[in-house]
Amino acid sequence: MKQQFLAVVLSAVLLAGCTSKPASTTTSSTASAAASTVDVQQDAAAVRAANSNADAATLSTAGAKTITATQGTVTISEAGTYRLTGTIDGQVVVDAGDADVTLLLDNVTITSTTSAAIAVTAAGEVAVVLADGSTNTLSDTSSYAEDADVNAALYSAADLTIGGTGTLVVHGNGNDGITGKDDLTITGGTIEVTAADDGIRGKDALVVTGGAITVTAGGDGLTADNDEKADAGYVDLRGGTVGITAGGDGVSAATDLVVTGGTVTVDAGSSNADTSKKGLKSGVVTVLEGGTITVTATDDAVHSDGAVHLHGAALTLSAGDDGVHAENALLIDAGTVHVTRSYEGIESADITVSGGDTTIVSSDDGLNASGNATTDTAGQNQGGGRGGGEQVGPYKATITGGTLTIDAEGDGFDSNGTAEITGGTVVVNGPTRSGNGALDVNGSFTISGGELVATGSAGMAVAPATDSAQGWLSATFSGTVAAGTAIRITAADGTEIATVTTTKAIQNLVYSSAKITSGTQYTVTAGSSTSAVTAGQAPAGGGGFGGGRR
Template identity: 40%
Template sequence: MKKRYLIAVATLLSASLLSGCSNDGDTATENGSNKEITDTITKAVTYNKDDDYMDWKNENPTYIELNGTEAEFDQSAAILLKDGTLTIKTGGVYVLSGKWDDGQIAVDSEDKNTVRLVLNGVEINNTENAAINVINAEKTIISLQEDTVNNISDGKEYRFEDSSSDEPNAAIFSKDDLTINGSGKLVVHANYNNGIVSKDDLKITGGTIQIHSVDDGIMGRDLVAIKAGEIAIEAGGDGIKSTNDKDTSKGNIALEGGTYDIVAGSDGIQAEASLWIADGSFKIVSGGGSPETISNRENSPEPWGDHANPGADPNTRPNENPNQNSNVKTNQETTEETESQSAKGLKATAELAIGGGTFAIDSSDDAVHSNSNVTIAGGELTIASGDDGVHADTSLQIKGGKINVTKSYEGIESEKITISDGEIHVVASDDGINVGGGNDGSGFRTPFSPVNDGQASSETANPENQMDAEENSTQSDSEENMLIINGGYITVDAEGDGLDANGSIAMTDGTVIVNGPTSNGNGPLDYDGSLDMSGGFLIAVGSSGMVQAASDQSTQNSLLMTYSETQKAGTIVHLGDNDGNTITTFSPKKDYQSVFISSPELTKDTSYILYSGGSSTESNSDGLYKTGNYQGGTKVVEFTLSESVTWLDESGITTSRNAGPGGQGGPSGQGGPGEGGQGQPRPDMGGGPGDMFGDLDEETREKVQGIMEQEREGTITREEAQEKLAELGMEFPGKGERR
């Protein structure tokens, strides 16, 4: 979250450089974009006939009847039975039924034919190793016979002949390709480590699968591909994951359908490479879910660690016991150790693309996250997050669908965000939509604070960290950081900045409604470069201390009204022309002292009247009323629109403060009402940047603001400003760091 007295020089961007996107309707956009995702999956995943094929009875099957520690089967079959391990040696169809006590079904095929294990009402338990272990096979298929329940379980400790071995590490384990299909039920209790693992490709095309695992639920090294099925996972680690980090073409997850109910201590679904979702129904709780309340962490370090076990050493799993026999490994010893626990809902290292489906995600970390790019082209997402609702380190594109972020620290975040369609609702305890975060962090920035007040972050207190923070700030506040709105319907309810860009904002079409913040340390609109309005409807209401309007070069007209007193939430704002035509009628959700309106219906050299209060008999959506039937309001100001951006207060038109980079003015580039053309708070204004220094006496406050202004104008350097502030017992604000 940026503070307006932190200077960030951004290069002005021309709207002509931005690629427009037509709005041809939700259905066409969603279907077209989802087809792109489906085509991507089709190219990446190949399903063979036997991945779905279930008519095994005509394939000369071998029947295996399990009875405690004994097994009955045709003695001519290529099957070995020794010390409780039943080993299948050649390809073919093997039908398993009955109960196998403390034993293992192993596949060690000596030919290149597919091995099909038909689970026909079976219970297999192994207290010292995997219950099903595919040692070698061209391909193994586990078919779940219709109307059967099949139970698989392992023990808490594995005994290995080789003490250096870490495989198998799952109740169902395969070193080669594994497919699960059918319509029966599979219940897996993974007491040692993981539930179902393939070291190559893992495909699921049907069945009801329930997994209870100490660590990860379903894991495929090269690929996890699911077309159908009902999957329920309770995992101490990740719910579904891929792990190949050596080959950039592998490590993907492709989900084309199915229902998912995942409760994970770490990530819900995590792809080492890309995660593509074309359809499906998803309910995901990760890291215990989002906290009941999310406080603004602006002035405090982020308490990340082990989400599943707060306060634990993030490098150590709970209950880990190193004092074990070297050949006997406990469930915790085999779990991967990481520097910090990740507890995201959907996560990818490369591309994360959603084309359809329904999602209910409750995560302690980001709900939707990519270390690279995110594309949302369709689907319905309901999100409650302890951190970001949707986050991409590099680029985020929203082309359709419905996104409802009911709870978040920051709602939507990326270095570049392009919204061309869709319905988006965001509630955030900090910034609603943030551009410039990158690397999973928006970069907290703290206000000037007395050196020893205990509130400054460690980055601020340490000069070396401070220099790094300033360098990182310069890098992120670049011309690459853009929020582009080409369509869609967007509402933002923010305690921090509403639309926040460590760069520039351009809007060509769509509807945007911003409520908040109420604190004067933030603004409804916050940008470093420019806010270019060339189309669409934007209304932003909130505090006035850091208020900004559109840039002067905007081709669409707008106005910014600042009130001398705070207006109560629900007090209607009505704007109409002298002929009685309505431009907008809006009921803000929060208290407010500023209102920004940009509409294609605003024309120059036309007189308008702004009203306050009153009522409307029309219905409203998110506080925005349909045109007409407004009555009973009080006229606040009458004016004639003469500039692309008109600044107002109760007395009428005020002088534009658009003097800084990108057309914004005021302290550190803030546009807003003020005196002397510098946007300083008026004596009758409630709030303003001065409120940030409420604990300072008037003389010190004036000196601080003077130093800020000198640094902004370039008459002194950043280092000189720091020295002058240090003499006053103040620190220059730095950019905090988030993981």
């Protein structure tokens, strides 16, 4: 086809080639196998070290020469730096073998009615630089063939880096907005993407270190979908500002998802289609170590098929299902976690809270250590109190530090297996309905440190085991104690141990701290009602262990 040129700048600047990645010898079950054994304690550095290194390309644009085109296909077949400007009705194709190519977008509008606006079909490494002060627009065809390899407004079969200080507006009319079939790295610029399906997709890796990114997508917002390599399929957000409105998942990683900086805002699940609608999702491990993250999701706000480690990020989560869900293990040891709306607040087979500040509002269980195991460990409830004969599953809730505050309409602090509190502060504002309890543990429930305040209904009241190393008391009131009532706990000599102000109407209080001595009598005063309670003794019909309700 005859080519007419309006604005493509050719430079003699050559970029060093990149080393090709070895072929994978794993299978598509790699991600699911890794999820079952992943270490929840690993931090962002450890996750990155285990993945392939997605290096950003050099963004030098010096020494440019200009070649122009008005319509048709512009093919770039040699290494160099090319400046695109003006209007191109057609397509820019990079078919450069193993050569490195830089595209400098400088107030260019590229519109294709047949395929991608920019299609990198062969190159060593490609850099797209957004010129300072420029606004650039890419629009592709309204539909692609089912088996089309090139299927995004900006498509690259090679490693792709996008940076600079200008603006890039992408209209993915037929499928994805931006797709990188290897590694995709964004280092800067203002990038606005609307897409029929996924907004920005890096198959092996999607890394964001800077820039202001806005995505509106019918499918997933940001995604990396290679689930066949243990060191690929990951999303790594290190900085910048990311705003996502997605019909499917907000951010989806086939393997690992890491956030260490920047601001991430997600609204996920706007589609009516039968698709995953989670806020942040990983196939193996999610580590949220820094940055500010706000999620509104139709399904789980944060989800992993393996493990979730909340390690310093500031999270505000609103979920139609779970606030945070991990199939195998969930660890909170730093940062802030505010679940403002959820069905269940945090859920995993194994939950550990050792630090941070966590608040949960849930319409069902607040914290729920449970899972999909088909065979539970045989055994009945151990220790004093009610005892429900519930099976004890292979689940555990452990609190060693931090602050955990729960406002639940279902069970507040719930384990379908065992539970242990050794430190930290746990405050449970439990249910008003008698079919649930502020505390609910099927197996052994011990406390040896920290402070526990749990209030709620009395019909399913539960307390720690009588042989716990730290003393506790459980008081069931003759009537309902109104919300806003100050409940005072005093020792025999009149010393005030604690004052608890109710946030709901309650019938039962469980309290434990280093100030409570088992076997010692205390006075509990709620309004004009005063009663004597012996520490370590559950009231009639309550205490001991929960019923395992979910």
